[in-house]
Amino acid sequence: MISMLAFQPLAGGSGTTTLTVNYASAIATANTGLRVLLLDLNLQFGGVGLHLNLPETLKIVDAYARLGSLDHDGFRACLQKSSDNLSVFTAPAEVLPLDAVNPTHLRHLISLARANSDVLVIDLPLAVTDWSAEIWKRADYLALNGTLDVRSAAGLRRLSDLAGRDLLQSAHCHILLNRVAGRRSSSWQEEYQAFTRPLARKAPKLLPEGGPGVTAALAAGQSLPRFQPQNPLAETILREISLLTFTNPGGAARPAPSGKSA
Numbered sequence: 604m605i606s607m608l609a610f611q612p613l614a615g616g617s618g619t620t621t622l623t624v625n626y627a628s629a630i631a632t633a634n635t636g637l638r639v640l641l642l643d644l645n646l647q648f649g650g651v652g653l654h655l656n657l658p659e660t661l662k663i664v665d666a667y668a669r670l671g672s673l674d675h676d677g678f679r680a681c682l683q684k685s686s687d688n689l690s691v692f693t694a695p696a697e698v699l700p701l702d703a704v705n706p707t708h709l710r711h712l713i714s715l716a717r718a719n720s721d722v723l724v725i726d727l728p729l730a731v732t733d734w735s736a737e738i739w740k741r742a743d744y745l746a747l748n749g750t751l752d753v754r755s756a757a758g759l760r761r762l763s764d765l766a767g768r769d770l771l772q773s774a775h776c777h778i779l780l781n782r783v784a785g786r787r788s789s790s791w792q793e794e795y796q797a798f799t800r801p802l803a804r805k806a807p808k809l810l811p812e813g814g815p816g817v818t819a820a821l822a823a824g825q826s827l828p829r830f831q832p833q834n835p836l837a838e839t840i841l842r843e844i845s846l847l848t849f850t851n852p853g854g855a856a857r858p859a860p861s862g863k864s865a
């Protein structure tokens with residue numbers, strides 16, 4: 604049962620925010636009985652709000668300034684609705700230092716987010732912080748997202764060195780290879796072999812190139828499944844979502860599974 608998903612980029616610009624937003628949106632659309640919450644933890648240049656056409660609010664800056672004492676009402680006051688069952692806690696409208704959030708405060712923010720949702724979806728920054736590893740471990744579905752290039756391959760190797768190969772091999776960890784072209788050349792196959800070598804038997808999930816429609820959806824401030832449901836990226840995300848089992852409504856009241864306490 605999945606109640607927390609986290610998306611970690613392997614390289615900048617590889618489409619992590621696009622995938623995070625579209626997964627969250629697809630989960631909300633496919634599970635109307637679940638309260639889905641999208642949390643943008645890019646403390647400096649977070650773009651989830653832009654993807655969903657949500658205004659910047661100073662409430663988020665205030666919330667981070669008093670994160671340790673933020674209560675449920677204060678947290679809920681920061682949420683913006685993207686659809687009936689999708690709420691968003693956007694990034695601050697100002698650039699915050701990466702060490703503005705200490706792990707204790709971050710734990711508090713996550714517990715507020717979990718208590719106010721059934722499924723929590725987190726957009727993580729490229730920069731590894733002193734709270735990243737905790738989220739990698741606690742997520743029920745951890746997506747490491749890159750594209751087939753040397754930057755993402757280097758990102759995967761560095762992350763594996765940092766977090767340990769066990770994390771990469773664990774069942775909750777998924778490697779997403781974004782912007783895969785429909786026609787794959789022999790040089791693509793060679794690059795793919797090189798990219799997947801550190802993964803042993805774990806095969807990445809391939810997310811297709813969605814063409815200009817993906818950026819057009821972003822410009823329109825709409826999720827891709829809503830803006831262009833026939834887009835190959837939207838179809839692939841909807842298919843992936845249909846294979847996952849999410850927590851039951853009211854799941855926030857459930858005791859947390861052992862080893863992944865909230």
Ligand SMILES: Nc1ncnc2c1ncn2[C@@H]1O[C@H](COP(=O)(O)OP(=O)(O)O)[C@@H](O)[C@H]1O
Pocket residue numbers: 612614615616617618619620621622650781782783810811812813814815817818819821836
């Ligand atoms: N599968 C895809 N097909 C086409 N365009 C994509 C795809 N994924 C991402 N993009 C585009 O790539 C750009 C960067 O995406 P973004 O999500 O902001 O990257 P990141 O969060 O990793 O920095 C955006 O213009 C987005 O529309």
Ligand SMILES: [Mg+2]
Pocket residue numbers: 619620621645650
């Ligand atoms: Mg991003």
